[in-house]
Amino acid sequence: MQDSLIVVDEAGMVGTKAYAELFRVVRTIIVN
Numbered sequence: 001m002q003d004s005l006i007v008v009d010e011a012g013m014v015g016t017k018a019y020a021e022l023f024r025v026v027r028t029i030i031v032n
Helices: 002-031
Strands: none
């Protein structure tokens, strides 16, 4: 049970990081 929680948490971190990167790129395009 504990292992699956860690996997879900890491997947969430990767997703959040990818989303933040995407948002930064989109915002840069809009500003320019």
